Amino acid sequence: MIVSTSEAIVVRDLEKRFGAFVAVDRISFSVRKGEIFGFLGANGSGKSTTIRMLCGIITPTSGHGTVAGHDIFTEAEEIKHSIGYMSQKFSLYEDLTPCENLRFYLGIYSVPEETWKERIEWILEMANLKDLRDRVTKELAPGWRQRLALGCALLHKPDILFLDEPTSGVDPVTRRHFWEFIGQLAGEGITVFVTTHYMDEAHNCQRIVMINEGRIVAQGSPAEIVANTCPELPNADLNSAFIKLMKRRDDR
Secondary structure, three states, rough: OOOOOOOOEEEEEEEEEOEEEEEEEEEEEEOOOOOOOEEOOOOOOOOHHHHHOOOOOOOEEEEEEOOOOOEOOOOHHHOOOEEEEEEEOOOOOOOHHHHHHHHHHHHOOOOOHHHHHHHHHHHHOOOOOOOHHHOOHOOOOOHHHHHHHHHHHHOOOOOEEEEEEOOOOHHHHHHHHHHHHHHHHHHHHEEEEEEEHHHHHHHOEEEEEEEOOEEEEEEEEEEHHHHHHOOOOOOOOOHHHHHHHHHHHHOO
């Protein structure tokens, strides 16, 4: 497979089977470098399985794919060192302080120890956590834990950031600030691949793929998806398109 210099992620005919069950059914899409890219679908649609393949956690059944120029079949370890991952559960150790969490992930990502102090201060400053550096993480408000989790995912300065429903359980103001920060990261050249259940958040993505029952049912900009899916509804929004697209396959 030829690796594009302008695309951070490329998948072609990607498939994952678990026995007779097809979780991901020959999907194809690409993500440009520095793009905020949305991956949307209902529960059980194949989102998590796709992300796990792209992150090098599970091996696809068939197809082709590269992430940060690395083959998803043969270079899983290289992929893991090229990406950052933030889940909706934040993956933090709540009995540790923010500084201790950051030190732990610096070791996980094999960041050279002589850079640890600089990296920790960089994240604490960027996430506005300097005054909370020595507080136990479980005592922090959800919005602060969210910032810390994002900081942990950025410690090794990855090319691509995977965000799996990153604003689940936080208030609207925190969500807005979070997306402002994501926009800054993309402006610095980091590719952001995000899943979300909030359709208003999906409007922050330049392009979106919607998946249902393992197959792609729509892709394009939010405006294009709404126009193509709901041409008969002048006041339709992305939520209208999402409901209609998920229902189409359910009603077959």
